[in-house]
Amino acid sequence: MPKNIVVLGGGIVGVCCALQLQRAGYTVRIVERNPPGEGAAQASCGYIAASEVIPLSKPGLLRKAPGWLFDPSGPLTIRQSSLMGLLPWFLRFAGNTRPSRISQISHDLSRLTSRAMVDYRELLGQFGLSDLIQTNPVIELYETEKDFDRARPDHEMRRALGFQVDEISGLQAAEREPEIAKDFAKAVVFSDWRSIVDSERFVTAMTDAFVSGGGSITMAEASHILFEGSMATGISLAGGEKIEADIVILCAGAWTKQLTAPLGSKLRIEGVCGYQTLFADPGVSLAHGVIYAKGGFGITPYESGLAISGTIEFANLDAEPDWRRADILVKKSRRILPKLQTTNGIRRMGRRPLTPDTLPIIDRLPNFENIFVATGHGQLGVTLAATTGKLIADLVSGHPGDMDMAAYRASRF
Numbered sequence: 516m517p518k519n520i521v522v523l524g525g526g527i528v529g530v531c532c533a534l535q536l537q538r539a540g541y542t543v544r545i546v547e548r549n550p551p552g553e554g555a556a557q558a559s560c561g562y563i564a565a566s567e568v569i570p571l572s573k574p575g576l577l578r579k580a581p582g583w584l585f586d587p588s589g590p591l592t593i594r595q596s597s598l599m600g601l602l603p604w605f606l607r608f609a610g611n612t613r614p615s616r617i618s619q620i621s622h623d624l625s626r627l628t629s630r631a632m633v634d635y636r637e638l639l640g641q642f643g644l645s646d647l648i649q650t651n652p653v654i655e656l657y658e659t660e661k662d663f664d665r666a667r668p669d670h671e672m673r674r675a676l677g678f679q680v681d682e683i684s685g686l687q688a689a690e691r692e693p694e695i696a697k698d699f700a701k702a703v704v705f706s707d708w709r710s711i712v713d714s715e716r717f718v719t720a721m722t723d724a725f726v727s728g729g730g731s732i733t734m735a736e737a738s739h740i741l742f743e744g745s746m747a748t749g750i751s752l753a754g755g756e757k758i759e760a761d762i763v764i765l766c767a768g769a770w771t772k773q774l775t776a777p778l779g780s781k782l783r784i785e786g787v788c789g790y791q792t793l794f795a796d797p798g799v800s801l802a803h804g805v806i807y808a809k810g811g812f813g814i815t816p817y818e819s820g821l822a823i824s825g826t827i828e829f830a831n832l833d834a835e836p837d838w839r840r841a842d843i844l845v846k847k848s849r850r851i852l853p854k855l856q857t858t859n860g861i862r863r864m865g866r867r868p869l870t871p872d873t874l875p876i877i878d879r880l881p882n883f884e885n886i887f888v889a890t891g892h893g894q895l896g897v898t899l900a901a902t903t904g905k906l907i908a909d910l911v912s913g914h915p916g917d918m919d920m921a922a923y924r925a926s927r928f
């Protein structure tokens with residue numbers, strides 16, 4: 516059995532792949548250019564969102580897209596300067612709006628999300644890290660009965676797939692969370708969702724466990740994959756140094772497509788920006804993650820403060836953050852938490868690696884025997900990291916479980 520594995524990318528997916536491979540007996544090195552904990556998950560809502568399985572391409576979305584171009588305060592926006600570059604991705608995205616595709620994608624996502632907590636419990640339990648996940652579920656708030664009725668088909672689809680969505684009144688939501696406004700019309704409790712305790716420590720604690728278990732980290736930019744014929748031999752760093760490897764796992768998030776293009780694989784991934792503001796002294800406390808349906812963002816009680824995170828902004832990979840998007844969420848969050856204090860917030864931006872069909876890529880790279888890809892998790896990277904790591908470890912060790920992996924193939928684009 517070849518032993519030395521390089522995992523390129525130390526975000527949440529990379530670190531979970533590294534840990535699962537380490538558990539399977541491999542010697543693993545992570546190559547990451549930034550300090551641990553600073554990947555996209557740092558800016559996330561941190562929900563292990565079991566039933567967040569309905570793809571972004573759901574009905575009505577494309578009809579609204581032209582309006583979003585001119586509405587910087589909406590939950591989804593497209594940077595005008597990036598539009599031409601994004602067009603090929605959007606054409607494929609449009610192909611996934613048919614009801615039959617929505618239903619198939621939801622099913623394929625649910626096969627992964629429904630085992631997410633089991634895989635996290637097993638992984639974190641082994642390293643004594645079970646307390647990295649909070650025990651409470653997540654509540655979603657609706658302004659009006661009409662808003663709720665619009666979301667009803669999504670909830671019904673979730674229930675049909677076996678997930679738990681419990682309807683409560685706005686007042687009942689406020690009884691559970693006394694700091695939230697009492698005049699929301701409706702709410703749902705996503706009873707099978709959980710939140711992580713901190714969007715940074717979740718990844719740094721797992722990274723520490725990986726190092727304590729004998730793993731190593733090289734903090735450097737990788738420039739390309741080295742290969743001979745159908746075999747990778749290692750990776751080359753930006754400074755010219757080479758790292759040899761028997762197996763390479765690509766977990767470079769939205770940047771993975773840049774690494775696979777010279778290998779002949781065009782992965783369709785865009786880095787969809789999301790923003791967070793973290794308040795260490797918010798003046799209010801929450802026991803649950805709370806989603807504001809109309810605003811399309813979440814509020815999460817982390818150890819390090821209260822985080823307000825969301826927004827879907829399509830922009831080129833090299834686009835600078837537009838911090839106005841973070842500020843809009845903060846402004847809107849006062850509707851939910853009237854007593855929220857918004858001084859000294861820390862703003863963060865993360866790029867969700869999103870495929871046109873909202874499904875991740877968990878596969879061996881076409882035409883290569885020893886390169887594997889784990890990316891494209893979009894809005895579900897926190898949820899699916901442990902599961903993805905397990906599936907990658909199964910693929911690498913040649914012991915695929917009983918999961919049909921066809922929907923997650925790299926060659927599907």
Ligand SMILES: Cc1cc2nc3c(=O)[nH]c(=O)nc-3n(C[C@H](O)[C@H](O)[C@H](O)COP(=O)(O)OP(=O)(O)OC[C@H]3O[C@@H](n4cnc5c(N)ncnc54)[C@H](O)[C@@H]3O)c2cc1C
Nearest residue numbers: 524526528554555556559560562737768789895896897898
């Ligand atoms: C606002 C927001 C809210 C979210 N909420 C949730 C949520 O509630 N639940 C959920 O499940 N998900 C959520 N997500 C999505 C989730 O955060 C992402 O899907 C996930 O973090 C992606 O992880 P990743 O490891 O694939 O990518 P990344 O975190 O981007 O990691 C890739 C890493 O590769 C490194 N890298 C890239 N290229 C190179 C190179 N050439 N050399 C060296 N290193 C390289 C990068 O530095 C980076 O650290 C949210 C995201 C955002 C932005």
